[in-house]
Amino acid sequence: MNIGDAAQLSGLPAKTIRYYEDIGLIEPLRSANGYRSFRETDLHKLTFLGRARSLGFTIDDCRTLLTLYRDRARASADVKHVAQDHLACIDRKIVELTEMRRTLSHLVEACAGDDRPDCPILADLAAVVPGQSCARQSN
Amino acid sequence: MNIGDAAQLSGLPAKTIRYYEDIGLIEPLRSANGYRSFRETDLHKLTFLGRARSLGFTIDDCRTLLTLYRDRARASADVKHVAQDHLACIDRKIVELTEMRRTLSHLVEACAGDDRPDCPILADLAAVVPGQSCARQSN
């Protein structure tokens, strides 16, 4: 199976698949003509990766999960641990975004949104908040 | 005022401040020795930027907001528009994350988390979902 089919079936762009090979997540065979040749197991891994990425796992998480997946003697506790860590991370992000949303929606509501030059949004953004040293984001 | 003080007062790393000058968000003066010299207005802008960034506005949003901020004849409607767009974007992210959280927490709950090799998390990640062509994320 060539990369095009693998892309179609896994739902990942060909570019991404090549990248995943580059960083050692998959190791497809090569045909005589130099084309990548994907086996069932490769496709399986790609689908796994696509799903894990769409759930927000980092590439590094994926590497760990793939190793655990291949390891028949793994403990499910290990996997659960990775997943729980990620869940906690998601929760933090949700809290952060909700906080952001609340602040911003207050500002939007307070803004008349007409032609007058006064704007509470800008006024607030410009206000020097005294103790905001930990307001920075991890992004 | 040198960059160190500006960093301290604005809460932004010096590196970030230099970067902001690089991309034209601020234009501090220069002392005779070549050091950047920050005025009140520069500090004001930096604080503005730090606050806007921590609310999740992109650098491009910040550029727009700074322009609107300097322009005394601006319409608050313009600002409101930028803010509302961003609010919608935040809402989308929250929905996405909540969805993710729900799926993942189901998986975590279903996982025994012991020494047995069976793990529903891995099983689900490996499962080929039939019509998942739009599962990919914008990141």
Add this chain to the structure above:
DNA sequence: CTTATGCTTCCAGTCATAGGAAGGTCAAGC
């Protein structure tokens, strides 16, 4: 005079790809 801190510029790296150029391969149609 030394030491230490602070400032400068410039170059490279991060993450997870995406875009595109230059060129080889393959199947179909004429």
Add this chain to the structure above:
DNA sequence: GCTTGACCTTCCTATGACTGGAAGCATAAG
């Protein structure tokens, strides 16, 4: 046999928003 077009290859560059580090001045304290 030849052309066309789709598909594949590698390699290089760009993204966003910084961060890290090296090499080299400037300045203050002891």
